[in-house]
Amino acid sequence: MFSSVKSVALSGINGIITSVEADIRNGLPSFNMVGFLSTQVRESGERVRAAILNSGFCLEPKRILVNMSPADIKKDGTSFDLAVAVSVLAASLALDQDYLMETAFAGELSLNGEVKSVNGVLPMVCAAKEAGLKRFILPNPNYREAKLVDGIEIIGASSLLEVLELVQKKAERGMFLEEAEYIEQDKKLPDFSEVHGQDGIKRALEIAVSGMHNILMIGQAGSGKSMLASRIPSVMPPMSREESLEVTKIYSISGLLDEGRGLIETRPFRAPHNSISLPALAGGGSKIRAGEISLAHNGVLFLDELPEFNRQTIEILRQPLEEKKITIGRVNGTATYPADFLLAAAMNPCKCGFYPDRKLCHCNDIQIKNYLSRVSRPLIDRFDIVTEVKRISFESIFNKQEKEVESSKDIRKRVCNARDIQEERFKNEKIHFNSQMDSKMTDEFCKIDSKTKTLLEEAYKNINLSLRGYYRVLKVARTIADTREKREVTELEVAEAIHYREMIERFWG
Structure with missing residues (x-):
C-alpha cells in the first residue's frame, strides 16, 4: 500500500515542496524514514507512531517506509510530523489520493495527537500557493499567519483526529478560533519630539533615511x-x-x-x-x-x-x-x-x-x-554620513518647553516626499534609492557646474577622498537636493555632503 502527501521544506526564506511518501508492506515490523533527514526529523517516527495510536487508529505490525523527496534537500525541524502521520494513515485507510495531492500539511504532533504550532509557516504557504496547491492544513495557532497569503485555502486543526475527519469529509473549512485574542500588531515608536536640541543630527538622520545612506x-x-x-x-x-x-x-x-x-x-x-x-x-x-x-x-x-x-x-x-x-x-x-x-x-x-x-x-x-x-x-x-554629536547646552534643558520641537510625523512627510522623487527618477531602473546608484547613474543624475566641480576637487585633495568617497558625496548631495525638491545638485548641497565626510579625515586621516 502506497500513499503520498505534500509538505514544505525550508531553505533560507524560501519553501520547497516536499513529497512525503509512505509504503506499507508485509515483513518484519519497522518504521523507517529516509530522504536526507536531520536528527529532529528522524526522531519524528516514534512521535508519529505514538500520536497515531493515541488518536484511536490501529497500525498493523508491518514494514513501514517513509521517504521525503527531493532527497538532495536537507529536511529539518518538526513541521513534517503531520504530513508523515497523514501519509501513513492514508496508506492504511486508502484515503482519496486526488484530494491529498492538492493539499499541503505542516505541524508538529504531540504524543496524544495534538497538532502544535511550528516556525516558518508563512514561506511554506507561499511555496504551496506558487506550486498550485489548493489548500494547506496546519495548526490553529499558525492560522492567522497563514491567512496573510491570498489565493489558497487555509484550514486550521487542533488534533490528528480532526485532520483525518477533515480529509475524509473533504472539508472546505477547518475548526479555528476567529474570536481569539491576538497579539497587538504595532507598538508606539519613540518620537523625535522627545529629543530637544541636536537639530543638526536630526537633519543628518533625515537625509540618511531619505536616501538610505x-x-x-x-x-x-x-x-x-x-x-x-x-x-x-x-x-x-x-x-x-x-x-x-x-x-x-x-x-x-x-x-x-x-x-x-x-x-x-x-x-x-x-x-x-x-x-x-x-x-x-x-x-x-x-x-x-x-x-x-x-x-x-x-x-x-x-x-x-x-x-x-x-x-x-x-x-x-x-x-x-x-x-x-x-x-x-x-x-x-x-x-x-x-x-x-x-x-x-x-x-x-x-x-x-x-x-x-x-x-x-x-x-x-x-x-x-x-x-x-x-x-x-x-x-x-x-x-555615507559621519557626523559629530555634541552635548546639548544647559540652557536647552530648561528652555525645552519654550521652543516647539518637530515631531517624527513632520519629518516623515519630508522623507516620503524625497522617496517619491527617487521612485520617479529610478522607475526605469532596478533600484529605489540614491545610495544604490552606480558610478554611471551618479554621473547621469548628479550633473554639476564648474563651481561645484572646483569645490569637489579641493575636497578630494584636502580631506583625502577616495574614489568611493567621491561618489558617495555626490549621492548624498543628490538626496539633499531631493529633500529640498531641487532638480539640480548645486554647490550648496555638495558643500553639506562634504561636511558629512570630512569627519572621517579628522579622526582617521
Missing part, C-alpha cells in the same frame, strides 16, 4: 546617540505589503513571530550587543539561521559602541552592505537571506569618550589612534 554618529558618552538612533524607524515610510511579508517570513522562520500574530507592519530596529558572535550577526550555525543583519531587513541595524565589537565580526558587514543579501554556506547546503537595511552606528571618539575636548580627555595620541583603529578604514568608508 549609512550613518555613523561620533560623540561623547551621554550626548544622545542611542536615543537618536532608536527614533529612526519613526521617520521611515510605512512598509509596503511585499516588504511586510518579507520581514514576517524571516521572523517566522527564526521563531521570533509571537503566536497568534499576523503581518509585521513596523520596520525592524535591531541593536545587538557588542559581544555578538559572527554567526549571530551574519547568520549560520550548525542549523543555518538568519542573523541580525537579516532580522534588520527593510529596517535599521544599529551598532552602538562600534569599536567595542570584534573587528572580524563587523568586517562581515562589508559585502552585505553592497549586495543587500548574504549567502551562508555549510557542509549540508547553503541558504540566502535578504539583508537590505539602513546601517546606523555610534561610537565614542576615544576610550574615555571626551576627545577632542582636551580639558576632559586624558588619552594620549597613541591611545586615541589605537581606539579608532579598531574600526577599519574600508568599513568607515562605507558610511
